[in-house]
Structure formats: C-alpha cells, structure tokens
Amino acid sequence: MKAIRIHAFGGPENLHLDEIDKPSPGPGEVLIRNRAAGVNPIDWKTCSGGGASAFIEALPFCPGWEFAGTVDALGEGVDRFRVGDEVLGFTRFPQEAGCYAEYLVAPADQLALRPAALDPVSAAGLGLAGLTAWQALFEVGQLKSGQSVLVLAAAGGVGHLAVQLAKWKGAYVIGTASAGNKCFLQSLGCDDTLDYGRQQAESLIHDADLIIDGVGGETAIKALDCLTPQGQMITLPSVTAAEVIAAGEARGLKVSGIRARPDGDQLQELAKLASCGKVMLNLSDSLPLNEAARAHQLSAQGHVRGKLVLTL
C-alpha cells in the first residue's frame, strides 16, 4: 500500500510516498481502508522534530492522527463494528497512528460510525480538532450555558469547532481572527469578533469566563487580562504552555494545558452534531495524498480557515 513517511526529521521536502506492507489488526483493533486523512499543525511540527516527536519510537514515521474510511477487517474480540462500516477516527495520539496511508489499524474504541449525512472528507478532519475543542470546553473548562467564552484563533481547525460547540452549549462567544475572517466567524455563530491586527482583546474584554487559546505565547499572556477573577484559560500550543501557565499562576488565575485524547464515544456525539448541521467542518482545501508536503507547507503558514484534508 502507499503511505507518506519521513525517514529523517525535517521540512516538508522530507515527506516521501513509500510502498509498504498493509498492516493487520491485533486484538481489539480494526483494519480500515482509508478514504481521507485530516492535517493538523501537530503533523508538520512532529515531522520537523518538535510536536509529538518524543513519542515516535523509530523512523520511518507515517504522520496523521485522524481519518475517515471503511472497515476492512476486524481483530479478535471486536463486536462494535462490522466489515463495510463507514467510520471516522482520531487515534493513538501522541503515538504513531499512520493515517497518511491507504490502510491503517486503530483500536475499535477510538472510532465512531460515520453518519450518512456526513461526507468522508469532512469527517476525516473532525477528530483531532473536534475532540480538542470538546475536551477543552466541556471536560477541563466545564462550560455552562450563559457563560462568556473567548476563542483565540477562532478561524482555525480547533477554533472554528470550539466556537460552534460553545454556541451549541448556550455560551456567549467572542472570536479573534484577521479582518478577512470576520464574516466567517459570524457565520459560525460568534456573538462578537475581534480583528487581532487592529484590536487588542486585553483592552476590550474583561469578563470572559473561559478562554480557549489557540495562539499561545505573548498573545495568550496578554489575554489573561480578559478573564474574570474566577475565569480560566486553556492554552493549546504545548510549546508555550509552561510560560502561559506560569504567567497565569503569578496572577492567581487558573490556566491549564491540555493534550487531546482519542475517545470514540465523544467522537460519535460530535459526528452526530456534524451530521445534523449543529456543527459544520469548514474545509479549507482537500489535496491528494501525494501532495502531503504542500498541505504541511500550507498548515505551517498558520492561516488555514477550518481544516485541510488529504484524500485517497
């Protein structure tokens, strides 16, 4: 089968289309014929030697942690799915999952059935960003109806899903993006939008109960001024998480990092919301698998609107 792999850490030029053996499912696992794989910043960060690279046991490494495909074979003890089922998944993170490939093997409890109304390309982009948003808002953030949420990088993969999930929960949502994304944020349901090139969130907002920070660094530290004294920030970029948490602690504010966790049950709820239009995955672009290097270049530029997906 064909798979995109790196044989050394480095830039997008290191991504190669290799011919490798098809994997076979172990107990509790499912073999999937892949139809599409979502692209996330963690993919290129890991390939370049950062991100989740500390969890990669050996090279070559096949990137990608989310996908949509068809169940091709079942490992011992799997009764949750049948051969031929259409599924989506976010799997094995932060260990290697190998989703940039024609076939992959994933634990059955990290998959969800893909509703017919949810197309496979959109479904492939839902898992990682969607469960990050879900777990940040509802598990760590304990968001309640009527609360006020500020989403930094609201037009990105995580941000655009976080805005919609927070609205679904009944929150008041403010999103930050560049001026060109104002209408996009409004279409997602944002009650208010800030153009980060012109407006400083910290000068304008002082009553946020929750901040979902998709930017990190100085932007996140300044945005701590937006929180109420009891509010909390969840900062997503792991590379600056320690400094943002320390800045929050120094001011007596609750700030935490997060590592998104595969969860088939949560993913099933998310897929249901996506299939009935409560949550929409915005497809920034879909590219064939052999253009993975181009996808990594686009993601690394930091201005993807919604999600990028590779198709097979």
Ligand SMILES: NC(=O)c1ccc[n+]([C@@H]2O[C@H](COP(=O)([O-])OP(=O)(O)OC[C@H]3O[C@@H](n4cnc5c(N)ncnc54)[C@H](OP(=O)(O)O)[C@@H]3O)[C@@H](O)[C@H]2O)c1
């Ligand atoms: N800890 C975890 O488990 C976890 C999980 C998922 C993601 N993450 C991390 O969280 C971050 C966001 O992830 P993502 O997938 O949403 O990224 P993404 O899709 O690549 O984000 C792109 C978006 O960022 C926006 N943006 C860029 N600079 C901005 C700024 N200064 N202020 C506001 N928006 C800005 C862009 O909007 P404009 O085009 O309008 O500038 C663009 O829409 C990444 O660092 C990622 O690695 C962590």
